[in-house]
Amino acid sequence: MTRQMGIIAFCLLVPLGASFSADSGKKSEPVARIGDTVITESDMREALGMALFQAENTLYQTKRGWIDERVRDILFEREAKETKLSRFEWEAREIAARVAQPTQEEINAMLQRVPAEQSASTETLRRVTEYLSAQKRSSREEELYQQLSSKYSAKILLEEPSAPNIVPTYAADDPVKGPKDAAVTILEFTDFQCPWCQRSQEFVKRVEQKYKDKVRFVSRQFPLIRIHPRAKPAAEAALCAREQGKFWVFHEKLFEKQQLEDADFTRYAREAGLDKSQFEKCVKDHKYAARVDKDLLDGQRFGVQGTPTFFVNGQSVGFNNLEASVEQELAKAKAAPSK
Incomplete structure (x- = not known):
């Protein structure tokens, strides 16, 4: 499937026939003035709809990814310090030592998703094993992240954008x-x-x-x-x-x-x-x-x-x-x- 990048134009007149629910706290904030004519946040959001939400959500995900990594790093450092271990020693004990190696059954299941001509190679086996090991480590890190977030009262304060309530419609003279x-x-x-x-x-x-x-x-x-x-x-x-x-x-x-x-x-x-x-x-x-x-x-x-x-x-x-x-x-x- 192909993707249309960007927004082709900005339309000041809201196309008829679509319902939209804007953030009530921002609806009337002006974003531009031309003499005594005002363009509001609500005008913009109604005109751009999901296109604006998708752009805002992409930015949110980028910010959230960085915040999660930073919070995780601080939590792990704090827990290691509390246990009087270095960060390396703590991760070796709490993560590496608790992550089981992939089983042969798990490896075989993953190999079934690989093209037949590649599944028998040593390189493919190595990559599959590394992938499964990384997944297990990631799961353990996430488990610790959740536990320590609760222990140290960590909260993510970044506000997530809300999807607008838009119903796709068509005009009477559409085919x-x-x-x-x-x-x-x-x-x-x-x-x-x-x-x-x-x-x-x-x-x-x-x-x-x-x-x-x-x-x-x-x-x-x-x-x-x-x-x-x-x-x-x-x-x-x-x-x-x-x-x-x-x-x-x-x-x-x-x-x-x-x-x-x-x-x-x-x-x-x-x-x-x-x-x-x-x-x-x-x-x-x-x-x-x-x-x-x-x-x-x-x-x-x-x-x-x-x-x-x-x-x-x-x-x-x-x-x-x-x-x-x-x-x-x-x-x-x-x-x-x-x-």
């Missing part, structure tokens, strides 16, 4: 197929040049065939522009096909061979029975470029980092778990009391 009153809605963020997106379509078709009267499909665009230069033109072309009622036919043709030059778009349009002049003008004028950009921004707000990303009734799901997730949602709908 949709399936009954309006379907119990399950599958929202897809896709990239027509992405090989994983192409592969995911077999899972989508399987779900569509099995639950065609119970599931609603929605497609939104998330071209990974930095690594897939033809993905955005393809997304725009698909939306041009949509205005003639042929989005899903075009969607399938784009994924069928992933040939995405302008001449290919024209050929697909002809095969789909589109009005050639209308389609070509739409593509040439980049009529839906802004719409694709909005999908990208919304996707980032919803936590989309790569493609394909699927949401089943608002919950992010891997494409290989689509069928199981649909089954779960249908079971919930069936068990819910009728209104």
Whole structure:
């Protein structure tokens, strides 16, 4: 799966149709002023959504990792001093002497996860043994860390960022197929040049065939522009096909061979029975470029980092778990009391 790095643009206007819960203590703090116009912390957080949370969480994890190591170091030094041992002697007694060597059963279990052509080599055996030993040592260190944190009243005061409450949504004019009153809605963020997106379509078709009267499909665009230069033109072309009622036919043709030059778009349009002049003008004028950009921004707000990303009734799901997730949602709908 590929990853879209960074934020493409900053949007001052909050896209409609998504719920958001900001930190109540910060919601009204100004972050910028233009004359008498104020941009608040809440404006920023609503516009950036999960993209901002993910960035803050990455920073938090970096800080937390350093703090944990520093606290651990101080605790171990303090305990060694209390037992009148050097740090080296204390670790030898409390960690090294208490960590058992990997058993043959553990080694064999790990070797089963190694490619067959490598599993018999001496070097692989050495690496597996070292890995298992390091895991055991790490577990013992963590056990001591927890015990000593309690003994010496160690507390981590760094505040962890809270994930915003954002429900992935779609607009009334987004490409949709399936009954309006379907119990399950599958929202897809896709990239027509992405090989994983192409592969995911077999899972989508399987779900569509099995639950065609119970599931609603929605497609939104998330071209990974930095690594897939033809993905955005393809997304725009698909939306041009949509205005003639042929989005899903075009969607399938784009994924069928992933040939995405302008001449290919024209050929697909002809095969789909589109009005050639209308389609070509739409593509040439980049009529839906802004719409694709909005999908990208919304996707980032919803936590989309790569493609394909699927949401089943608002919950992010891997494409290989689509069928199981649909089954779960249908079971919930069936068990819910009728209104």
